[in-house]
Amino acid sequence: MAAPTASVRDADRHRTPAITGLTDLLDRHVRHRPRARALVVTGDRIHLSYHALATVVDDVAARLGDTGLHRGDAIGLVGANTAEFVVALLASARAGLVVAPVDPALPASQMSARLEASGAQAVLLGPPPADAGPIAQADVPVWSLDLRISPAGTATAVLDTGARVVRRVRGGGAELSADDALVLFTAGTSDQAKMVPLTHANVAASVQSICATYELGPDDATVAVMPFFHSHGLFAALLASLASGGCVLLPEQGRFAAPTFWDDMRAVAATWFTAVPTIHEILLDRSAHEYPGPQVVPLTFVRSCGAPLNAATQRALERTLGAPMLSAYAMTESTHMASSEPLPHDGPLKHGSVGRPTGVDLRVVDQNGHTCPAGAQGEVWVRGRTVARGYLADPAGTAHSFRDGWLRTGDLGSLDEDGYLFLTGRINSLINRGGETISPEYVEDILAGCPGVTEVAVFAIPDATVGQRVGAAVVVCEGEGIGAEQILQYCRQRLSAAEVPDRLEVVDALPRTAEGGLDRRAVEARYAH
Structure with missing residues (x-):
């Protein structure tokens, strides 16, 4: 299928609004x-x-x-x-x-x-x-x-x-x-x-x-x-x-x-x-x-x-x-x-x-x-x-x-040669597993590609030996019948050994912020201990 395209707008119908703020937003x-x-x-x-x-x-x-x-x-x-x-x-x-x-x-x-x-x-x-x-x-x-x-x-x-x-x-x-x-x-x-x-x-x-x-x-x-x-x-x-x-x-x-x-x-x-x-x-x-x-x-x-x-x-x-x-x-x-x-x-x-x-x-x-x-x-x-x-x-x-x-x-x-930005995670959410730094967002992206998985949250689990291990909470499609071990097997084929979750739970839903984003603090409080 051809890539979706947008029609070029009529230039006369588009004009960047000449406003100074909220006060004159409607005036023109x-x-x-x-x-x-x-x-x-x-x-x-x-x-x-x-x-x-x-x-x-x-x-x-x-x-x-x-x-x-x-x-x-x-x-x-x-x-x-x-x-x-x-x-x-x-x-x-x-x-x-x-x-x-x-x-x-x-x-x-x-x-x-x-x-x-x-x-x-x-x-x-x-x-x-x-x-x-x-x-x-x-x-x-x-x-x-x-x-x-x-x-x-x-x-x-x-x-x-x-x-x-x-x-x-x-x-x-x-x-x-x-x-x-x-x-x-x-x-x-x-x-x-x-x-x-x-x-x-x-x-x-x-x-x-x-x-x-x-x-x-x-x-x-x-x-x-x-x-x-x-x-x-x-x-x-x-x-x-x-x-x-x-x-x-x-x-x-x-x-x-x-x-x-x-x-x-x-x-x-x-x-x-x-x-x-x-x-x-x-x-x-x-x-x-x-x-x-x-x-x-x-x-x-x-x-x-x-x-x-x-x-x-x-x-x-x-x-x-x-x-x-x-x-x-x-x-x-x-x-x-x-x-x-x-x-x-x-x-x-x-x-x-x-x-x-x-x-x-x-x-x-x-x-x-x-x-x-x-x-x-x-x-x-x-x-x-x-x-x-x-x-x-x-x-x-x-x-x-x-x-x-x-x-x-x-x-x-990172920025590519064309100036496009690729995000890889948050500095304060990185997981340090025995000196190896792991991006939870990267692991989430891999998990989200597993057939039957609809939502994912990856988080750090405190560990006395390596400092932190990788945990994951996953929501799956109703009726798919996919389990934790199948999801982990999918991960092992696509992630390094350190990135594969040490603990993975299949859950009904994940906590969200008011805007709809993943509430990482609530996820950690619920699943990381």
Whole structure:
């Protein structure tokens, strides 16, 4: 079968958005295309135009301006992927506030700790996911935002801000200014998460880079798969789509739902979507019964980000969807995307890579900070307009990870002669077995190629003799009947003796972070002892 290709876009329809940040994200389209659809919302899939969206955003921004909040103050935002989240985000920015989105599914104690650490002076609360717990007890005002959306596509905000804010400096709030747009928490377990301040200039550079890389324009539409409280869903799906004049469908429950995904894609005439590999695997597994075919949903490309995508899965998805599958590399600290595979007419696709740098400088360095030659492994460093200035309220973490404008990512990888980046693992997850260094991500990639295996986690097992041994937890397809010994035999034919897992368990499921990535700390706690 011929390799999937993407058609060359009409150059007149694609234009890199001239924005300065969150505050003017909608302006150009409100002036020139006010009736174009910006969002598709609710179970009735009502179209909300750029004019309607901007009108309700301006209304909420004006109300926030009367609360006693000052420009540069942090405001928490808790909610699912709903119209309320979008309006609260853009209205807060227009009011000069710094938005700190928080996962609505966090336990109340962790949510409260994050809001306190960010220095939030108040909290905007949108509709939570159906299974979310109660909102944290906050010692700042909590204001519920509800949008009444008519079948004709007009929106009215219900927002009772109550008493004025009593401001006090706390947490990371003392380090924020009116130049800042967002405070995002890094992915991972709660006690590992760091606060990343992102300026409006960071936001503009990131959105422009995403739009340019994928040639997004007014003819494009997508479904919001990833949560907006993390950079993946926020920048790649929501902000890039709105800045380019495209459209985003917000699923009825405010989050990804596999049974309704393809109906949503068809309803919005989606041209692309972005997700983590876990979701791609789910869609692939269900495709025989649910995917309507490329004639019904003709995709220009599909994007994968947030975790390594197995090359076999990538090829299978391309065959199934009839569209190129583009892997990207991103971090919260670089305002999401740092590299991506290009659209096919812009360069070759190299399965196993995460493509070329996108709007940033990227290099691979050795332990002494010297640039590695092509093909040599080292730590990935990133520099550019999207890179944050550091972490909030964490001078030690900032000093370690940010140096002379460069972000030290902690990721291991290599660049080939064409400048494509190949990731090989995380520095702090390497397994040291008797002096031999083993990449768990490499072992996972081999295990994932075993027929019948759907998910894999490789981890270190403490050992008094060799320091660490290799452990693995594996999820297999239902009904495959494959066992641990068969999987290990597959490994022995493809891995060195040191890399073959000393212990392998077949499990029902693996723990995930809120963004859908593998929760390595939870895996180790559950299986490594």
